[in-house]
Amino acid sequence: MATLHTRASARLMMTPAVVLLLAWMIVPLGMTLYFSLLRYNLLMPGMEEWTGLDNYTYFLTDPAFTAALVNTLLLVGGVLLITVVGGLLLALMLDQPFWGSGLVRLLVIAPFFVMPTVSALVWKNMLMHPVNGLFAWLARLFGLRPVDWFADLPLFSIILIVAWQWLPFATLILLTALQSLDEEQKEAAEMDGAGAASRFIYIVLPHLARAITVVILIETIFLLSVFAEILVTTNGGPGVQTTTITYLVYMQALLQFDVGGASAGGIIAVILANIVAIFLIRLIGRNLDR
């Protein structure tokens, strides 16, 4: 009796959260799907008509889409490469005993808490400015020609900024995983005469494999949605050199008022993110059982 009672109240307690999230997922996503099948532009109200898959054909064959897809992959891949390799090195360093390591850890994780618009503008103006920026001054100090970051290497500049923001995330997670490694195992290997390199390859790296996978999956999901950093630095330009899928959909929707086209783009973005999300959900689900 008591259990029945509890079960009923448990269901009642879950209802608000479930209903809210269900509504949040189904209503707008359903609307996006519906809009994506219409010819619908906000500048021509009342002219909506059914077009089937035309929006998808249009969006997918737009040369900007191919460029945006490549840019998105480069952005995600570049940031992942920097943050995973850099985060691994930083985690290994922070795992060593040294004076003030707690304070250094605070310094290293700080970028994660800086809001995206601030970090993008600070990097673009104060560090990467081709004349007055700090990097330009450093380059001249060493007799080099300053790089005009956002004119010559726009996508790479954004990759650097985003990587700086996500480096702490990778570092913290890999450090947490590193600290759960059994010390005795490492010591035993050391006693058996395993060098530092082979200890790293055969003991540390396999132990970290799972954490690295998690970093890659979670970062990918967030990086597919990078937006503010592009908006405040390049607006997707020059040309389409820094336009990602997310940014392309935004432009289609709020700058060209093409509801149908933007919705088709949005659905394509959802599909791309889901490919990653499926792996991540499986991994989390497996962990939940243990």
Added chain:
Amino acid sequence: MARAISTRRKVTFTILGWTIGFLIFFPVLWTVLTSFKTEGTAIATPPQFLFFDWTMENYVAVQNRSNYMRHMSNSIVISVGSTLIGLLVAIPAAWAMAFSPTKRTKDVLLWMLSTKMLPAVGVLVPIYLIFRDWSLLDGLAGLTAVLTLINLPIIVWMLYTYFREIPGEILEAARMDGASLAKEIVYVLTPMAVPGIASTMLLNIILAWNEAFWSLNLTASRAAPLTAFIAAYSSPEGLFWAKLSAASTLAIAPILVLGWFAQRQLVRGLTFGAVK
């Protein structure tokens, strides 16, 4: 002998660690330093590191020119508001999932997480149109509601992992002693759950404070939180580095302090328990 090697190793890592830590932190430090310079000193070559005439004028100018405090209070209302509403909805749900799990609990939890993985652009168009038709654009209420919804899965998840660590026997003991559900929650569960709730709140305020996609797309001026307000400095005529730095310093300082307290929760909240 072994000790000597270990000391040398420690010194090496101390130097290496502090150098790298300083380099990674440098953009933040540079922003804080620049906020105390005049606009002339801010763009000077060679750059002035410490020995310049420190001034507070930028902080005064930022407030006078743009009503900075309004955007600050918008950020506070939106981040704290969305977190509190989220907790109100999530606490009962997480409690139920942790203490009366059924066969489907795991699936519900995973499904909730999967909504967090939905890219924002997938729903940008309908949300924008709904906001336009219901006159929610550039208002605090609408943005708070959206942030509540996008962070709800993380709140439920974090609370669930904390609640699950509370031993169920204690609740049973209370129940045997005749405590009602309400009493059980108020006298037994709440004191044990408060640390977990506080951590969840902390991380969520940070996430909401720094949220930029919806803030930029759904607000213009009146309701703009700091993330959106700072974006105004991207226009070429607005490139006043010292003022940009002052506005940025004020925007990131409070959250940086909270973030340093929340570093453990960061791993817990953002990896969904996949790393321990």
